[in-house]
Amino acid sequence: VRRDRVQVAVIGAGPAGVLAATLLHRQGISVRVLEKNHFPRFSIGESLLPQSMVYLEEAGLIGGLQDKAQELGFQFKNGAGFRHQGRYVDFDFTDKVSPGPGTTFQVKRAAFDKLLADQAQEQGVDIRFGHGIDTVTTDEQQALLTGTDNEGNAYQVAADFVLDASGFARVLPRLFDLESPSGLAPRQSFFTHVRDHIAPADFDRNKILISVHPQHHDVWYWLIPFSDGTCSLGVVGEVAYFEERGLDNETMLRTLVAEEPGLKALLSQAQYLNPVNSLKGYSAKVKQLWGKRYALLGNAGEFLDPVFSSGVTIAFTSASLAAKALVRQFKGDVVDWQADYAQPLQQGVDVFRTYVEGWYDGIFQDVIFYPNPQAQIKRMVCSILAGYAWDRSNPYVAESKRRLAALAEVCRLN
Ligand code: FAD
Numbered sequence: 193v194r195r196d197r198v199q200v201a202v203i204g205a206g207p208a209g210v211l212a213a214t215l216l217h218r219q220g221i222s223v224r225v226l227e228k229n230h231f232p233r234f235s236i237g238e239s240l241l242p243q244s245m246v247y248l249e250e251a252g253l254i255g256g257l258q259d260k261a262q263e264l265g266f267q268f269k270n271g272a273g274f275r276h277q278g279r280y281v282d283f284d285f286t287d288k289v290s291p292g293p294g295t296t297f298q299v300k301r302a303a304f305d306k307l308l309a310d311q312a313q314e315q316g317v318d319i320r321f322g323h324g325i326d327t328v329t330t331d332e333q334q335a336l337l338t339g340t341d342n343e344g345n346a347y348q349v350a351a352d353f354v355l356d357a358s359g360f361a362r363v364l365p366r367l368f369d370l371e372s373p374s375g376l377a378p379r380q381s382f383f384t385h386v387r388d389h390i391a392p393a394d395f396d397r398n399k400i401l402i403s404v405h406p407q408h409h410d411v412w413y414w415l416i417p418f419s420d421g422t423c424s425l426g427v428v429g430e431v432a433y434f435e436e437r438g439l440d441n442e443t444m445l446r447t448l449v450a451e452e453p454g455l456k457a458l459l460s461q462a463q464y465l466n467p468v469n470s471l472k473g474y475s476a477k478v479k480q481l482w483g484k485r486y487a488l489l490g491n492a493g494e495f496l497d498p499v500f501s502s503g504v505t506i507a508f509t510s511a512s513l514a515a516k517a518l519v520r521q522f523k524g525d526v527v528d529w530q531a532d533y534a535q536p537l538q539q540g541v542d543v544f545r546t547y548v549e550g551w552y553d554g555i556f557q558d559v560i561f562y563p564n565p566q567a568q569i570k571r572m573v574c575s576i577l578a579g580y581a582w583d584r585s586n587p588y589v590a591e592s593k594r595r596l597a598a599l600a601e602v603c604r605l606n
Contacts, residue, residue: 193338193346198224198318200518201337201351203325203364205309206235208490208507209357213319214251214312215515221522224349225317226339228324228361231309232302235359236383236471238424239269239400239416239501242285243579245293247508248308256311257297257304264307265420267298268398272501272577274560275454276404281561282396283574290580298400298416298424323347328354328367330485353521355514357489357507360474364486370478376497376548380434380472382445383426388417389461400501403455405448408433410552412499413448413455422465425449428498431472441468481537482529487514494541497548505579506544510537540581546592547576555600562603569599 200216202209205227216223248254261268273282286294309319322342329336335354341347356364365371388395395401397417405411411429418424427448439447445468450456477494481487490507513533521527550556559565559573572588584590588599 193348195348195350196224197350198222199352199522200224200355201226201335201349201353202355202357203328203337204228204357204359204361204492205231205319205321206305206357206359206490206507207308207504208359208492208511209355210305210308210312210317210319211247211251211253211508212355212357212489212511212515213317214253214315215512216518217312217315217317218251219515219519221518223318224351225319226323226325226337226349227309227319227321230321230342231306233305235301235305236381237498237501237503238301239298239414240296241501241505241577241579242293242296243581244505244508245296247512250512252315253308253311256307260307261297262419264303265300265418265422266304267417267419268295269298269400270295271399273396273399273401274404275401276409276557276561277406278454279561280454282399283570283577285574285578287571288575288578288580289568289571289586290575290578290583292580294578298418300418325358325363328364328486330354330483335485352485353518354486355489355511356486356492357511359491360476360495362476362492364488364492365476365478368483370480370488372477372479374475374477374494374496376475377552378431378473379428379475379497380431380470381426381428381474381498382434382441382448382468382470383414383424384442384445384468385422385465386425386459386462387421387465388423388459389421389463390423390458394458402499403452404557405429405452407451409554409557411448413452414498415455415458423462425459425462426498441470444468481534487517487529487533489514493537496541496544499548499551500544500577502544502579502581506537506541509540509582513537536582539584540589543576543581543589543592546596550596550600556596558600558603559596562606564606
């Protein structure tokens with residue numbers, strides 16, 4: 193069996209894996225990314241948050257994105273709009289308290305992930321497509337990854353450290369028995385792309401639109417516009433809710449869209465472009481985010497929920513934190529992976545969790561749809577929606593649970 197040796201092996205070339213590998217490579221660390229698929233390949237997760245632009249800048253990947261955005265149909269994004277029972281509220285991500293970018297893009301992930309991987313390779317990052325990893329062992333000497341290469345031959349990589357960025361495949365959580373209950377209800381999503389034919393005056397294409405079902409506040413829809421006249425359209429609800437309705441994927445999505453009058457009107461001329469897809473039970477958590485010679489990045493660690501489009505931002509944050517820790521470790525510093533990686537990552541994830549839970553139990557929806565928000569409070573909430581969930585100078589980050597509960601109470605009383 194062929195066996196190569198590198199300092200860091202990365203499983204998966206999605207946003208987390210490519211960002212981590214690029215940051216490490218730029219610091220002179222030998223790294224290899226093993227990616228099971230060939231790109232472009234489909235992925236869900238098309239609406240980015242401005243905070244994620246910080247990391248693309250850090251890795252020298254932002255220029256290519258800006259240059260290619262138009263050609264690839266990516267849509268400039270400056271905020272989020274929310275609609276419930278005829279009421280529409282929007283957040284302008286540039287009107288926030290946290291420093292940093294206030295705009296980003298909505299991207300077709302097949303093209304976006306390929307663009308990042310291409311740019312990383314241009315910088316010299318070693319990515320092997322068609323190389324799936326099946327087993328990983330770690331001991332005092334090394335981490336050893338075994339899989340199959342793109343010609344079907346057995347293949348091994350020995351590394352000082354392995355980063356699992358395998359997304360929903362969750363390679364190390366499965367192999368090392370790290371899975372733990374997510375604490376969020378199992379939800380399901382039905383989605384497709386549509387040619388939307390929406391009149392420009394009816395839709396602010398610079399914002400993702402989140403609509404709430406008129407009767408069931410925990411059922412919601414995304415409409416993510418691209419710049420080429422298409423949108424990503426999806427609906428999310430509890431698995432049991434959809435099972436009770438017992439419809440095929442396309443009928444389910446079409447029926448639910450027809451139940452929300454605002455969306456029904458917007459999409460009256462829409463053509464569905466591909467078969468309606470479904471994913472369920474995607475919320476996931478782990479007992480630990482690191483261990484001997486390994487760390488878990490992005491979705492291979494914790495995944496909450498799609499409602500605030502936080503997935504890629506969390507994936508990038510994990511990659512950046514892990515790369516910084518590894519750079520120090522290879523310089524001979526002692527890295528405390530709990531204090532230097534897991535805790536700082538978890539802090540922002542837990543902030544998003546507060547708002548995700550608040551969305552589903554309704555209190556955060558009361559805040560979002562409150563008609564007379566105080567401007568400064570709205571800016572603080574807006575920072576979080578723009579991805580700045582690690583900015584502890586924002587009280588709605590530092591004390592997210594208490595602040596959200598208090599704010600919701602005020603909105604309810606008025
Ligand atoms: P991925 O992007 O999944 O990449 C993992 C890579 O690992 C893949 O390329 C895969 O082929 C590879 N791989 C898997 N197994 C192996 C193996 N054994 N060997 C080698 N390679 C392997 N996020 C947002 O930011 N915005 C959104 O609007 C959004 N909407 C979402 C909607 C839904 C319904 C869901 C479920 C999620 C959504 N997300 C969204 C989340 C987003 O999809 C993920 O958070 C993001 O893709 C995570 O990136 P990643 O790099 O961790 O993993």
